[in-house]
Structure formats: C-alpha cells, structure tokens
Amino acid sequence: MFGFLSQGIFAATGLSVWVQSETCLAGKNAPMRLVVISIGRLKQGPERELAERYRGRFDDIGRKLGFRGLEIHEIPESRARDPATRMAEEAAAILVAIPDKSALVALDERGDNLDSSAFARHLGRWRDDQVATTVFAIGGADGLSPELRRKAKLAIAFGPATWPHQMVRVMLLEQIYRAATILSGHPYHRA
Secondary structure, rough: OEEEEEEEEOOOOOEEEEEEEOOOOOOOOOOEEEEEEEEOOOOHHHHHHHHHHHHHHHHHHHHHHHHHHHHHEEEEOOOOHHHHHHHHHHHHHHHHOOOOOOEEEEEEEEEEOOOHHHHHHHHHHHHHEEEEEEEEEEEEOOOOHHHHHHOEEEEEEEOOOOOHHHHHHHHHHHHHHHHHHHOOOOOOOOO
C-alpha cells in the first residue's frame, strides 16, 4: 500500500499535485531512492492493484540492495486546450517535483528499448555511484516535453507501440521490481 497522500500546489502552473509515498527512514546503507512521477492518476481497479503489488514486491527486496524506497507522485493532467501548453504545464509540475542531483529517466516512445538486464545495470550503477535519487517521468496523453527529454540521463520505451500512461506505470514498476531481482540474483528473472 502507499503510505500517505498529500497535496501540494505549484504556483507557477496552478496544477495540484497528489503525492503518494511510503513513510521510510533513510539509512546510511541505503542511499538511493526511486521516484516515479506520473501525469494522471490511477483509479481504484486492476491497474492500481497490479502497480501496488509490484511496488510492494520491490519494497521487500529493494531495501536489502541499497534502495531507500520507492515513491509515486501523481500530477493531474493539464487542462490547457493545446498540446504544447499542456506539455509545458505538465513539464513545469514534473520539474518542481524532481530533487536536485537526481538521475532523470524519461519514459518516452522515442527512447531506447532496453532489455531487463540492461535496465538493472543502469539502476545498479547509479546506486553504486551513490546517486541520491533516480526519477522516472511518465508524461500524459501528449507525452513529455522536449525540455524534459533533453534533461534525462536515459530515455526508455516499452517497444514501438503507444501505451496509456496507466499501463506504462504498471510496466515500469514491474521492471523496477525485476531489476531488483536481477541485482539480487533472485530467480524471478529468466534470461
């Protein structure tokens, strides 16, 4: 389950941001936290249940691997009429939520199609390099702004198909859990 739910308002964009995160204490042996920032909200139902299942599985194994926690920040979709303004407003809200010195990963259909082992290597390397936070940004219906894509250390896609942002979140959480199992040598992943 997600620990607490709080709301913040970003003055620059007028967007409300709902933040779901677990209550966790940062330990000295667990320097890296993972944050998923997603445009749109998962409603109650099978997608939310599946997302929570993979998040819980990651929490069980992630702490043993040097990950401080996994937070999910939900940002409402912009109500602007034109796509460029929507993307700009959503990007501004995402940028405000990204901690300094984070590794930004953009979920983008133009991104790299990484296999699970390569994805795990990225997470493991950033953890070992003591990156404080890795942030995964999932855009809304119009995608992520070019500015956010340029700021990303890595852009990844889940194949050439276009996916709803709710499904991208579930697939991302599964891949994060899978990466943790790969890093730990757990038999979940069968290459």
